[in-house]
Amino acid sequence: MATHDNTEQVTDTTDEAVGWESKLRYFLNSDFVRSAPYWGIPFVLMSIAVYGGIGYNFAISFTDYEGLGTPDYSTLDLEMYTQALSSDAFISAAQNNLVLLVGFTTICLVLGLFLAVLLDHGIRFSEKFQTVYLLPMSLSFVVTAQLWLWMFNVESGILNLVVTTLGFNPVDWLGNPSIALGAVIFALIWQFSGYTMVVYLAGLQSIPDDQFEAARVDGASIIRTYLRIIVPQLKEASVSAAVVLMVFALKAFTFLYALVGRYRPPNGTDILATLMVRRAFKFGEWAYSAAIATMLLIMALGVIGPYLYYQYKQGSL
Amino acid sequence: MARLTLDDVTKVYTDDGGDDIVAVEEISLDIDDGEFLVLVGPSGCGKSTTLRMMAGLETVTEGELRLEERVLNDVSAQDRDIAMVFQSYALYPHKSVRGNMSFGLEESTDLPDDEIRQQVETTTDMLGISDLLDRKPGQLSGGQQQRVALGRAIVRDPEVFLMDEPLSNLDAKLRAEMRTELQRLQEELGVTTVYVTHDQTEAMTMGDRVAVLDDGELQQVGTPLDCYHRPSNLFVAGFIGEPSMNFFPGSLSGDTFSGDGFDYPLSGATRDQLGDAGGLTLGIRPEDVAVGERRSGERTFDAEVVVVEPQGNENTVHLRFADGDEGPQFTATTTGRSRVEAGDRTTVTFPEDAIHLFDGETGDALKNRELPSNRAIDAFVSN
CATH class of the missing domain: 1.10.3720.10 (MetI-like)
Incomplete structure (x- = not known):
C-alpha cells in the first residue's frame, strides 16, 4: 500500500509542476495530434462506412426486423441463424x-x-x-x-x-x-x-x-x-x-x-x-x-x- | 572417372540480327583421367561457354566432345554423368541441405532411399557439414553454402567435375582456405576436374595443368610453371603472373633492341633465335628487374622511382627510364626491406637470361627466358 501511495504522490507533484496548460500544449504539438487530419478523416470515414455498416448488420441479424418500419432491439436472439442453417435454400x-x-x-x-x-x-x-x-x-x-x-x-x-x-x-x-x-x-x-x-x-x-x-x-x-x-x-x-x-x-x-x-x-x-x-x-x-x-x-x-x-x-x- | 577430350570444339551464337558470333573457336584439349585442369582467361574469353558445353548446357556447334570413347555432343546434360558447381551455387532454396544433396542421386540413379541417405551423410562428414543437414540454404553462411554446392557434386560420384568460378563469392581468407581444401578433395577423390576461373592465383596454385583462353581461342596449355616461365605468346605472358610482365615494344636494329627510352644489346645467341622479325616486344618479369644494384654495363639503365607500393614482404616499385621524360612505366619487385621512395634516382638492370622476346605482329614468343637448368624445370613442370 505504501508503495502505491508513493506513486500517486509522485504523479500529483508532476501534475502540479507542469500545469495543465503546458500539458495541453505539449499534447497539441505531438505528432499524434498534428498528423490527425491526415489519418483521422479516412479513419472516421472507414469506421462509419465499413465497420459501422458491419456492426449495424451484425446488430440487425439478432432481431426479427422485416418489411417496413424500424428494427426492434428488445429481443435479441440467434433465431435467424438457426432458421438459415436449417433451410434448404x-x-x-x-x-x-x-x-x-x-x-x-x-x-x-x-x-x-x-x-x-x-x-x-x-x-x-x-x-x-x-x-x-x-x-x-x-x-x-x-x-x-x-x-x-x-x-x-x-x-x-x-x-x-x-x-x-x-x-x-x-x-x-x-x-x-x-x-x-x-x-x-x-x-x-x-x-x-x-x-x-x-x-x-x-x-x-x-x-x-x-x-x-x-x-x-x-x-x-x-x-x-x-x-x-x-x-x-x-x-x-x-x-x-x-x-x-x-x-x-x-x-x-x-x-x-x-x-x-x-x-x-x-x-x-x-x-x-x-x-x-x-x-x-x-x-x-x-x-x-x-x-x-x-x-x-x-x-x-x-x-x-x-x-x-x-x-x-x-x-x- | 574418365578422360575428357575436346576435338576442335567450336561454339557459334547467332544474334537477333542473324550475325554469327564465335564464342569459342576450335579448342582441342585432352584432359586426363584424374587430372585437375584450370581454364583461365579474362571475362568474355569463352571459358564459361567451354565449360557449359562440357556440361551439356550449351550445344556444340562444331567439333567433337568425348568422354573416353563416347561422343557427348548429342547426349543431354541429364545423361552425361557430369556434376557441376555453379558460381552462384544454385542451391535449391526450398530444400534442406540433405534434400539438395540427395536430389541428384534420386534423379540420376535408382538407389534405395537408405543408401542415398548414407551416401549423403558420408559426403557431409567428409566436408565437415554434417551438423547442417536439416538447414535450408538461406540459413547458411557463404562458406557453408559453398560446401553444400561442392557436396552436391561430390555425392553423385560423377565421371567429371565441372566448376565455374566456385570460389569467387567468398571473402579472401575463406577463398584461400577453400582453395587448399578443394585441391585436397580432388586429390582424395581422383575425379577428373575442369575448373574455370579468372583469378590467376587459383590458376597457378590449383591445377595440374592450365589452359589459357583469350577471345575464344586457346592460347596455351601447360603446367602452371610452364605457362609462367615459357609463355607461348604475349597474351599468356601478360595474363599469368602478378604483377604482370613488363612489355616494351620496339624494333631490332642490328644486334640491338631499341625501345622507347632505352637500347638493349642482344647477344649473338639471342639474336639468332629471332630470325628476321621486324617489330619486337621485349618482356621481363618484375621480379627479374634488378633495382639499384649499382651495376654498370650496357644492360643497366638509369631510372626514376614513380610510386612504391609496399606489401611487407616485398615492394612493388613503379619506375620510369630517367632519359625519356614521358617514357613507358614499368614495375619491379624488390624485397620488403629495401628502402626506395618515390622520386629516387636509381639504376635498373635487365639480365639477358631473364628477358622474353615476342614477335611484334603475331605476339608469338620468339625467345623465352633461360632458367638455371632447363632440365630441372622440365622435371619440375612435368610432375
Missing part, C-alpha cells in the same frame, strides 16, 4: 459457394500455372502473349456475363454450334441446374486464369536460370525439374493468387446478377450473396439477410485470416 447456396470457391480457385491456379510454365519455357514474344491472356481480366463482370450469355445461348450460341457440329444434341448450359454452376465457373475461369498466369509468370521469371541448369546437370527431366524444383518455389505466388481468386469467387454476385438481370440467378447457381440480396431486397427479410451476410463475412475472413497470418509470420505485415 441456404444449405444449397452455401454448397454452391464452396464448389465455386474450391473449383474455380483450383482450376484457375492449375491452368494459370500451366500457361505460365509454357510461356516461361520459351515461347518467344511472351510479352504479347501475356497481354492476350490478361485481357479478359480487364473486362468488367457485366461484359463477361453478357459475352458468355451469348456463347451459352441454347439456339444460337457458339458453344452449341460446336456441340451440334460434332453430332451431339444441343446443351442448355445455363438452363440445366446440374451443369449451370459448371458453366458459370467455366466463364469465370476464362476471365481469371490470365491473372493467375501473370502472377505465376512473375514468380517463374524471378527464379534464376541456374536452378534449371543445376537440376538438369543433376539428371532431372524437364517435367521433374518443374515438379520438384520450380513449382515448390512458387509457394508465395500461389498463396497470393489464391487469396485474390477466392475473394472474387465470394463476390461472384455481380457476374450472376449481370447474367440474368434479376436477383434470381439460373437454377443451380444460387450462392450466398445472391440469396442474401434476394431475401433482403425482394422479400424485405432484413434480419434474415443480415444473418446470411454475417455468415458470408465469416467465410471471407476464413479465407483472408490464414493469409494474413501467413504474411505476418513472413514478417511482411
Whole structure:
C-alpha cells in the first residue's frame, strides 16, 4: 500500500509542476495530434462506412426486423441463424459457394500455372502473349456475363454450334441446374486464369536460370525439374493468387446478377450473396439477410485470416 | 572417372540480327583421367561457354566432345554423368541441405532411399557439414553454402567435375582456405576436374595443368610453371603472373633492341633465335628487374622511382627510364626491406637470361627466358 501511495504522490507533484496548460500544449504539438487530419478523416470515414455498416448488420441479424418500419432491439436472439442453417435454400447456396470457391480457385491456379510454365519455357514474344491472356481480366463482370450469355445461348450460341457440329444434341448450359454452376465457373475461369498466369509468370521469371541448369546437370527431366524444383518455389505466388481468386469467387454476385438481370440467378447457381440480396431486397427479410451476410463475412475472413497470418509470420505485415 | 577430350570444339551464337558470333573457336584439349585442369582467361574469353558445353548446357556447334570413347555432343546434360558447381551455387532454396544433396542421386540413379541417405551423410562428414543437414540454404553462411554446392557434386560420384568460378563469392581468407581444401578433395577423390576461373592465383596454385583462353581461342596449355616461365605468346605472358610482365615494344636494329627510352644489346645467341622479325616486344618479369644494384654495363639503365607500393614482404616499385621524360612505366619487385621512395634516382638492370622476346605482329614468343637448368624445370613442370 505504501508503495502505491508513493506513486500517486509522485504523479500529483508532476501534475502540479507542469500545469495543465503546458500539458495541453505539449499534447497539441505531438505528432499524434498534428498528423490527425491526415489519418483521422479516412479513419472516421472507414469506421462509419465499413465497420459501422458491419456492426449495424451484425446488430440487425439478432432481431426479427422485416418489411417496413424500424428494427426492434428488445429481443435479441440467434433465431435467424438457426432458421438459415436449417433451410434448404441456404444449405444449397452455401454448397454452391464452396464448389465455386474450391473449383474455380483450383482450376484457375492449375491452368494459370500451366500457361505460365509454357510461356516461361520459351515461347518467344511472351510479352504479347501475356497481354492476350490478361485481357479478359480487364473486362468488367457485366461484359463477361453478357459475352458468355451469348456463347451459352441454347439456339444460337457458339458453344452449341460446336456441340451440334460434332453430332451431339444441343446443351442448355445455363438452363440445366446440374451443369449451370459448371458453366458459370467455366466463364469465370476464362476471365481469371490470365491473372493467375501473370502472377505465376512473375514468380517463374524471378527464379534464376541456374536452378534449371543445376537440376538438369543433376539428371532431372524437364517435367521433374518443374515438379520438384520450380513449382515448390512458387509457394508465395500461389498463396497470393489464391487469396485474390477466392475473394472474387465470394463476390461472384455481380457476374450472376449481370447474367440474368434479376436477383434470381439460373437454377443451380444460387450462392450466398445472391440469396442474401434476394431475401433482403425482394422479400424485405432484413434480419434474415443480415444473418446470411454475417455468415458470408465469416467465410471471407476464413479465407483472408490464414493469409494474413501467413504474411505476418513472413514478417511482411 | 574418365578422360575428357575436346576435338576442335567450336561454339557459334547467332544474334537477333542473324550475325554469327564465335564464342569459342576450335579448342582441342585432352584432359586426363584424374587430372585437375584450370581454364583461365579474362571475362568474355569463352571459358564459361567451354565449360557449359562440357556440361551439356550449351550445344556444340562444331567439333567433337568425348568422354573416353563416347561422343557427348548429342547426349543431354541429364545423361552425361557430369556434376557441376555453379558460381552462384544454385542451391535449391526450398530444400534442406540433405534434400539438395540427395536430389541428384534420386534423379540420376535408382538407389534405395537408405543408401542415398548414407551416401549423403558420408559426403557431409567428409566436408565437415554434417551438423547442417536439416538447414535450408538461406540459413547458411557463404562458406557453408559453398560446401553444400561442392557436396552436391561430390555425392553423385560423377565421371567429371565441372566448376565455374566456385570460389569467387567468398571473402579472401575463406577463398584461400577453400582453395587448399578443394585441391585436397580432388586429390582424395581422383575425379577428373575442369575448373574455370579468372583469378590467376587459383590458376597457378590449383591445377595440374592450365589452359589459357583469350577471345575464344586457346592460347596455351601447360603446367602452371610452364605457362609462367615459357609463355607461348604475349597474351599468356601478360595474363599469368602478378604483377604482370613488363612489355616494351620496339624494333631490332642490328644486334640491338631499341625501345622507347632505352637500347638493349642482344647477344649473338639471342639474336639468332629471332630470325628476321621486324617489330619486337621485349618482356621481363618484375621480379627479374634488378633495382639499384649499382651495376654498370650496357644492360643497366638509369631510372626514376614513380610510386612504391609496399606489401611487407616485398615492394612493388613503379619506375620510369630517367632519359625519356614521358617514357613507358614499368614495375619491379624488390624485397620488403629495401628502402626506395618515390622520386629516387636509381639504376635498373635487365639480365639477358631473364628477358622474353615476342614477335611484334603475331605476339608469338620468339625467345623465352633461360632458367638455371632447363632440365630441372622440365622435371619440375612435368610432375
